[in-house]
Each structure stands twice: as structure tokens, then as C-alpha cells.
Amino acid sequence: MKTRDVKIINQGQEEEMEVWGYRPCPWRLALVSVGVVCTGGLLLLLLYWLPQWSVKSTGSSCSLREAHTLLLRSTDEFKQWFRARVHVMSAPGQRPFHHLPSSIKEHDGSRPQEQAVQIHYFTHHSTRYYWNEGLHNFESYKGLEDVRVSCAELYSEHANGLPPLVQEYRRLFFGENEIAVRVPSIFKLLIKEVLNPFYIFQLFSVILWSAEDYYYYATAIVFMSVISIATSLYTIKRQYVMLRDMVAAHSVVRVSRCRGDKEVEQAMSTELVPGDVIVVPANGMIMPCDAALVQGTCIVNESMLTGESVPVTKTSVPSAGAEGAESFSLDQHKRHTLFCGTRVIQTRFYSGEMVKAVVVRTGFCTEKGQLVRSILYPKPTDFRLYRDAYLFLLCLVAVAAIGFVYTVTLSIINNVPAKLIVIKSLDIITITVPPALPAAMTAGIVYAQRRLKRVGIFCISPQRINMCGQLNVVCFDKTGTLTEDGLDLWGVQRVENGSFLSPESSVNKEALCSSVFVACMASCHSLTTIEGQLSGDPLDLKMFGATGWILEEPTQEETALHNPIMPTVVRPSPHVVMEPCEIGIVRQFPFSSSLQRMTAVVRKLGDKHMNAFLKGAPEVVVGLCKPHTVPHSFAETLEGYTQEGFRVIALAHRQLEARLSWHKVQALSRDVIENNMEFLGLIVMQNKIKGETSVVLRELQEAHIRTLMVTGDNMLTAVSVARDCGMIRAQEKVIVADALPPKDFHPATISWHHTQTAAPHKDTQRD
Numbered sequence: 001m002k003t004r005d006v007k008i009i010n011q012g013q014e015e016e017m018e019v020w021g022y023r024p025c026p027w028r029l030a031l032v033s034v035g036v037v038c039t040g041g042l043l044l045l046l047l048y049w050l051p052q053w054s055v056k057s058t059g060s061s062c063s064l065r066e067a068h069t070l071l072l073r074s075t076d077e078f079k080q081w082f083r084a085r086v087h088v089m090s091a092p093g094q095r096p097f098h099h100l101p102s103s104i105k106e107h108d109g110s111r112p113q114e115q116a117v118q119i120h121y122f123t124h125h126s127t128r129y130y131w132n133e134g135l136h137n138f139e140s141y142k143g144l145e146d147v148r149v150s151c152a153e154l155y156s157e158h159a160n161g162l163p164p165l166v167q168e169y170r171r172l173f174f175g176e177n178e179i180a181v182r183v184p185s186i187f188k189l190l191i192k193e194v195l196n197p198f199y200i201f202q203l204f205s206v207i208l209w210s211a212e213d214y215y216y217y218a219t220a221i222v223f224m225s226v227i228s229i230a231t232s233l234y235t236i237k238r239q240y241v242m243l244r245d246m247v248a249a250h251s252v253v254r255v256s257r258c259r260g261d262k263e264v265e266q267a268m269s270t271e272l273v274p275g276d277v278i279v280v281p282a283n284g285m286i287m288p289c290d291a292a293l294v295q296g297t298c299i300v301n302e303s304m305l306t307g308e309s310v311p312v313t314k315t316s317v318p319s320a321g322a323e324g325a326e327s328f329s330l331d332q333h334k335r336h337t338l339f340c341g342t343r344v345i346q347t348r349f350y351s352g353e354m355v356k357a358v359v360v361r362t363g364f365c366t367e368k369g370q371l372v373r374s375i376l377y378p379k380p381t382d383f384r385l386y387r388d389a390y391l392f393l394l395c396l397v398a399v400a401a402i403g404f405v406y407t408v409t410l411s412i413i414n415n416v417p418a419k420l421i422v423i424k425s426l427d428i429i430t431i432t433v434p435p436a437l438p439a440a441m442t443a444g445i446v447y448a449q450r451r452l453k454r455v456g457i458f459c460i461s462p463q464r465i466n467m468c469g470q471l472n473v474v475c476f477d478k479t480g481t482l483t484e485d486g487l488d489l490w491g492v493q494r495v496e497n498g499s500f501l502s503p504e505s506s507v508n509k510e511a512l513c514s515s516v517f518v519a520c521m522a523s524c525h526s527l528t529t530i531e532g533q534l535s536g537d538p539l540d541l542k543m544f545g546a547t548g549w550i551l552e553e554p555t556q557e558e559t560a561l562h563n564p565i566m567p568t569v570v571r572p573s574p575h576v577v578m579e580p581c582e583i584g585i586v587r588q589f590p591f592s593s594s595l596q597r598m599t600a601v602v603r604k605l606g607d608k609h610m611n612a613f614l615k616g617a618p619e620v621v622v623g624l625c626k627p628h629t630v631p632h633s634f635a636e637t638l639e640g641y642t643q644e645g646f647r648v649i650a651l652a653h654r655q656l657e658a659r660l661s662w663h664k665v666q667a668l669s670r671d672v673i674e675n676n677m678e679f680l681g682l683i684v685m686q687n688k689i690k691g692e693t694s695v696v697l698r699e700l701q702e703a704h705i706r707t708l709m710v711t712g713d714n715m716l717t718a719v720s721v722a723r724d725c726g727m728i729r730a731q732e733k734v735i736v737a738d739a740l741p742p743k744d745f746h747p748a749t750i751s752w753h754h755t756q757t758a759a760p761h762k763d764t765q766r767d
Helices: 026-038 042-049 051-058 102-106 151-156 164-174 186-194 197-211 215-248 321-325 367-376 384-413 418-432 437-454 462-470 478-482 516-523 538-547 556-561 618-623 634-643 662-667 693-702 715-725
Strands: 007-009 017-024 059-062 069-074 081-085 087-091 117-124 127-132 137-139 254-258 264-268 277-280 290-295 297-301 312-314 343-348 355-361 473-477 488-496 528-530 533-535 549-552 568-572 583-592 597-604 611-616 647-655 678-686 706-710 735-740 748-754 761-765
Touching (some): 017 051, 026 042, 026 051, 042 051, 051 081, 081 117, 087 164, 117 137, 151 290, 186 215, 197 215, 197 418, 215 367, 277 290, 384 418, 437 462, 473 478, 488 538, 516 583, 516 611, 516 647, 516 678, 538 647, 538 678, 618 634, 618 647, 618 678, 634 678, 634 715, 693 706, 706 715, 715 735
Antiparallel strands (some): 007 017, 017 059, 017 069, 069 081, 117 127, 127 137, 254 264, 254 277, 277 355, 290 355, 297 312, 297 343, 488 678, 528 533, 583 597, 597 611, 647 678
């Protein structure tokens, strides 16, 4: 195979593949047909197992443009081979986002035949790849991101929807917006199972034993095989059906689609294409696609994708400034994207306008679609178990070959009849390689599947169950997995004049209600009201609940009467303080796991200036504060809390310039606001370990399986929790290493110390 004929598709991606083109060769096909007849079908079976041989032996190499069949090979360490048939479709353009010719638009969709373009395409793992004349290669289309549309262009060019002709045109490339899990027929599953090399060898053994009159043993093996195959087919078929039903639930719904600035029409979700604009109803919906929010705010439950039951607030994509000029990306703009399969709980819309979202991806290209594809087409695993199993079989084959040669040689010397030589020699192979092995393995896997099913675990690739016995490391999240979901407020430690005050167990008292510290606790969060109940991150709920304040969100009628947007308001409970004190949350910068902080811009009723409140990881918050506002004992105080297993949150505050208006604040980036802050103090939260945590970890350790904790919390907090639950034994020492990159002409440094001591050893790396 010539290297120059190789093309790469999905270059740089996880599914990168090499591709070669082939066209039918009549004389090669005729030779293969003769070979199949002469070998009694064994050659056909071999070509079924080796698709690369099948394609090469029946076709001749050609360019991809002329190919009828494609040979694909993954570029990862597994080097899997696939074959795909090339199809041809007619379309008025080459690519889905090209502008349609004006002559086609004038004919109102009835395009002349000469306008049609023949486009070659193939389908692999539920993804279509189309021929690109410019690249001389096949490429796949994901959605609106393919044209590198900026966030601002989502408003200027895509906010009014698509005309019907453009929708039909794009539907030719993207197909219907559905994640269709096709359940294989029993016949296909049977063929795939029976044509496994183990079962073919078993069939060969049964025929051989029948020739030697071993009828009872042959019948027993056949009976075991039939039972195991039938049970396996039934289990796989049921789990395919269950997966299809789970994916299909709520996947086809009626949606409101925008056409123009004001016109709204009803359509089926299967008709949506990238570029369409849909209206998200006030009572919520289950998203049928991935869409970028361009108008309004949504509260979304993303537990289907992330497993987190905490609702997430989605805001519209930035429309101006440096953020608006960025190309829209699902990875970078998750906070502004409604993902397929997630449930929109409620929406907020302003000045009587609708909540709108631009469709970005559909079908299997969505996040939900990618998740389903990973289940339907799992990547092979390079586990040592499989490598050892193949080595074991090769050893058995080698022993069988030696026995075969020895038996044949000895029989010829002793003038044994030819028929008996063949039977006895082949019998050596069936004795060395146990033919009952696949039936026994299948029975064990089916039994394991039933046990897993009882606890709600399903698997449509049963062979992977064997790998579970080879696990040697299990990683756990801390919060909500090893520890309880909820947090309890242990206390706070405020700062005044650059020094820590004594710890306080409660902030819900009149003396503290007017303090900046409590105002920060009450307003720096992402909580919202859903059906009259506060909802949001458990830490935010505990922190806000400890203040005793009340959160009020504007109603639909109130927002329709005001422009700009009416802010969310927090105020103390009238039972605690009699003086009126209302704080409006003007803008929020949501919590970012990479930045480890969140910020809220607020205005107190009667004040002429706004304030910025910041909360986050103590080490991060301190780096954004004025040095003289941070107590000298900060490091010691923080270490004392973390060594006892407490979760510590730091608060900071900054008064903004009086000239900043509401509109100017909306355009500011968080980097401009999050600097020169004044350190306010620490919130100390207690997170209790679950009762079953220690028992489970002990079972894993007794099975010689290593346990690890993965957490974003403070290192010393994680170490304390690990000791309490038994992940780290009492006699074991833990070394903490801190690495700092070069900065301001200072060399890179690495420091390390035991968790019990505070004096670090230091190693300096010089450039």
C-alpha cells in the first residue's frame, strides 16, 4: 500500500483515521469467489474477520474521489480496520453553510437539474463524512462552529432564524435532528456472536468428535453453546432496547421556531438544523439540541450529562467587547449553552421579550449524541488481561502444533491409515485448546451481567466485564462522594484593620447584619428561586441560609415594566433588623473551576456607587487583595483549619468608582473588577464523612486495590479527610510539594514538607 495514497480524516482529533480508496475489480472478485467455493466458505469467514483483506482482495486502489469503497484505519495504538461504502447525493451546493444560488431561490425551491451538485459521502459510527473538492478529502460537519462564528455574529447574523429553503438545504447535510439508536435484529446479533473465532473452533471440534463417535460429549458442548448464545443474545438485545428507549424519551418534541424578528411557528424538533432560532418557553423544556442562548436567562438541570443535580444558571452569550469578538465554542462558552437532553427548569425574560437560543449542533453531533456514540461504539481497551489471554492461547496453539506434527510423523512411520491420521492429529488440537472455553466464559459473563443489573448497571459490551477484575486503582471525588452532600457552617473569622477577630459561630444577629462581611455572604452567590424554593449550589445555600437574609427575584410583570433589567434583591429578615437594607445584584461572574472564584457586582439601596464582592479559594482571593488588608497570621490560621478537615472560603470586597453606570458594568471584564480587593475574612464549613465510606475503602484495600481522592479543595483539607476515612493510615506520612514557575526574574522553585511540619525544604531551579 503506497504511503502517498494515504489521507487523514479527523486530523488531530480522538477519532483520527487513515483512509484509502478502492473501486470494484471484476477479475479479483471472480478469483475470491472461486477461492470461497474451493475452501468451503473458510476464505469468506477469514475475509469477514479481516476487513482490510476483504477490501484489498476484491478491489483495486484508486483516488478517494473515484472510490466506491473506503478502507479506514484508526491511528491510535489499536490500529482498528473498518470498511465503508461511498454514496452519492444531489444538492444545490457543495457545503451546508454556502450561500444558495439566486436562481434557485427565485424558483422557490424547484431548482433546475443542472444546478444540482453530486456530492460523495460515507457514514461511519453514526457520523457522515462529505467529499470536499478543495481539500481533496472527506470531512465531517459538526454544526455552526464549523464557520467559526463569533459571539457577536450570533446576534447580528443568526438571531432571526433561517428561511425555509436554507433549512431544507442544511437538512440534506445534517439529516434529521434525532439520536436514533437502531436495535440490531436477532439474526445480525446471532451472526456476530456465532462467527466469533472461538465458536467456529467449537463447531470444528464438534464435527471432529462426531466423526470419532464422541456423540455424548459433542451433544453436551452443543447444548452448552446454544444456551450461552441464546442467553447472551437475549441480554444484549434487551439492553439495546433499554438504551434506545432511554435516548428516545423526550427526544422528539414540538418547538417554537423563529422566522424573522417577530414571527414564530410551531415545528417538530426533528426538523431543526444549525442556525435555527428556537424560543424557550417560560415553563421550561427538555432541550432537543445544543443551542447558544442569545436572549434571556435559563435555569437548567444538567444531571443527565454531568451527574450533578444542582441547577445551573445559563446567561446569554456576550455580544460586545473582546468577549463578543471571540469565536463561539461549546467548550469555552458552556455557561451560555443549553445542551441537548438537559432540562430547562425555568426562564427569565425581560421587557416582554422571548428567551431565544440559536441551534448550534443537532443529532449525534450534540453532547448527548457524543455520549451515546461512545456507548454504541466503545474503543477497544489495551488491558493486560487481554494481552495475557492471547499469549496463553498462542502457547496452547504452539503445544498443539508440536503434538500435531509428532502424531502425524509417528502415524506415518507406523503405517496408520490416512483417515485415522487426520482424525487423531486434529484431535490433538481440540484436546490442547479447550473448545468449551467460550461457552464457560459466556456463562460467567451472563451471570455477572445479571448481578450488575440488580444494582442498576447495564452493559451492551459484555466482554468488558472481565476487565473489572484487573482494576488496581479506584479514584473518588471528595465532596458528595466520600463526604456528605451538604455542608454545615462551623463559623466565620472576620478581619478588621488587617487582623483576624475571634471566630464567631453565627452571623445571623443584628450587630453583624449591616457589616460588609455579611453583605458579601448574602449577595455573592448564584442562587435562584424555583417554584418558591431557593435552588443552587449546596455551599451557596448554606452560606446564604446562615445570614437569615431573604432573596427576591423580579416577576415577569415587573421586568416587563422596567428597562434596564430589574436586579435580584437580597435584604435582611425584618425579624433581625428593623432598618431597611436592600442590595440589588447588578451582575454576576459565575464560579469558574479554573479561576477558583466568583464575583458579584451589587448596589445598595441609596448608595451612589457599586460594590464588588468576591469569594473563592483562600490562596486565590489573597492574591487579588491589597497586601496590607491581609493578616500576617493568614497562612497559619488557614493551615490550622485545613488540618482539621474544614473547608475554608475567603471573602473580599472592593468599592467601585461612582461614575460606573449599569450599562458600563455589563461591558466590564472580570479582570478589571477582580483586583485591588480588600480582604474581609474566612468562612469555615464542615463536611462530614459518609458512614459507608470507611467500610467501602477498607474492602478495596483488602482486595489490594489502591484508592485515590480527586478534589479541588485545599490540600491539607483533603489529607485530613483521607486520614479520617482510612484512605491514609495513621502511621503513613504525607509530603506536600509546591511548585512555582519563574516570575519577575525569580527562578522556579519547588518546596516540600510533611503535613505535620511547617518548615519547608526548598529546591531552586535556575535558568
